[in-house]
Amino acid sequence: MRVLSLGRWLRAGLVPPRGPASRHSGDRHSGHRPQAPPQGPAQVLLQKVSVEVLEHLEQLALVDFRDSEGVERLQKAIQFADQLHEVNTDGVEPMDSVLEDRCLYLREDDVTEGNCTKELLENARETVEEYFVAPPGNIPLVKLEEQKTYLQGSK
């Protein structure tokens, strides 16, 4: 699911689809994707345009691409996901999940959980008087050009 949404995002006008047939019509989701003609290596295109896209992605997903190997891997992942377009999905309703024809269970409105403050706070690195402690708001990310990695500590 995750790869698909990333791919959808990146593909908005940037990376032309690979694969034998350009099946633009079957693509239900990226409605504003222009018709990019199938062409040769997309890497050049990707490097040039995607610094902003990558920055934006990093901010949104808090993922650090770090270097060209990370970007390369992303590119390969998109190509892999693109294979989905080879399937003709004309007239087929998109599926939400494999559970979608199951019955949604409704719970009675009773209080059955809670009161486990101590257990919950055990996992937190820092607490103050039974509150979790977090940094103030969201810390802005440094730009990719500055070559610093955002994720500190062990990740």
Add this chain to the structure above:
Amino acid sequence: MAAMATMVAAGCGGVWCRARQRCARWPGPGSRPFLRAQRAVVCNARGGAVSAGKSGLAPWIPVVGLEIHAQISSNSKLFSGSRVQFAAPPNSLVSFFDASLPGTLPVLNRRCVEAAVMTALALNCRINKKSLFDRKHYFYADLPAGYQITQQRVPIAVNGSLSYSLCIDNKMSQMVTKTVRIKQIQLEQDSGKSLHDDTRSQTFVDLNRAGVGLMELVMEPDMCCGEEAAAAVRELQLILQTLGSSQAVMAEGQLRVDANVSVHHPGEPYGVRTEVKNINSIRFLAKAVDYEIQRQIQELGNGGTILNETRAFDSKLGCTVPMRDKEGKQDYRFMPEPNLPPLILYDAKSLPANMNHQQVINIDWIHERLPDLPSVKREKLVEQYGILPEHSFTLLSEDGLAEFFESVVKQTQMKPKKVIGWILNDLLSYLKQHSLTVKESPVSSFLLADLLNLLEKKEISSTAAKRVLAELWKGEGKTPLETVKEHKLELLQDQKELEQICQAVIDGQENEVMAIKAGNRKVLNKLIGLVQKKTQGRSNPVLVKQLLEKKLSE
């Protein structure tokens, strides 16, 4: 981030960069003609436009749309079994799911769905028999999962309407009914609460509120000023409280309102809108909206532009300030919630035969059991008691006042039309002066009825009755009769004595008597007043008038 420092610890978490993607795709203006009170923003009769005043420039049309979050009144949360309660020890009402620990899954609370269905029915919405849940992703400390479960694609209800009443020119006697369209109602999770400690650059997070069920009501931008917005929200609040689907107390965060405001010239497309947050009461809502409208008009009038930004209302200064939005437009990366199948609702026709009742929600069953909405209650009061619509409006605006009124009417012979005056003019003004609710009134309906009976039986005058009420208000436990006797407020019953006093007054006021005999009837009131003075208010003015007239015509 310094932007967060400007946020008051209202803990309406997740406010960070919540610029919604909705652009000016609002349906056509449909401006309605109406008259307005003398406020900062004045709309004229021709479609709610604000005249730019002296210079004769094109008028501005303000456009106001509201997004309202109402906390569902339930015992447990939307997707977990932890308790819903205001003000509890931090992180004591949090389950493993609420804290987003791995391996936990959402389980939908039936009561929350019923609350949403009730609300949707009361607001004339079309209920989607199949609705879906989605994830809305953004990062904030009080959103442990990193996403909120909401209903973005197919919400539980769409296309409703809310009717509300507005006073023209601040006169209660002229009320006009307006309607605002409801775009949709959806179920979603609440976030936790953040308390900012700016001195030590940290945020304390309490997840007690995380996961509580919310109904988000999105209204179409059919309103044009703060007064309309306030009236609409007030009516919605009454409806929610009547249904019991939400207690809708703004002060406790059970009803949160964000306003989207823009201005444009007639005939031109809608202007850039700003979103105003941190509005903590209905009064502040009106102020915030009116301020923002004026600010935008001034800015545009000076040749500036309006940014599509989020602004916070500062109640102390009475103005809106920008909440710094450095991160640009948010991308919420909506995706279907994979752990929840679609929510299916049934009605009498589609009810499945062999399903467990507890697992089935029947819209028709809920519809049959809806209580009378405020608008219906108002009409019934008018019909049953012959009071005016604006009286009925005030009765329902105060919690418990309508019941108090009906209780008094039952216990007294006085006509409801007269009783209502005592309730609204005397009782209510006392309550307001002392900031008391009806329940806290030192004068019970029994006492008031007792007093009104004395008045009705002509044992005291109405001025005396007001004095007695003032005494009863002290709450010393005396009955009206005791108070009357103590202060000697009974009406003089001795006709002879009264006649003597009247004669004495007539004899003493030669000029006035001549004026009356010459045809000036108004002077009679002066004589009545003098008699009242002599009797220390213990004479029945009607009787006095009769006696005086009889004597003068002799």
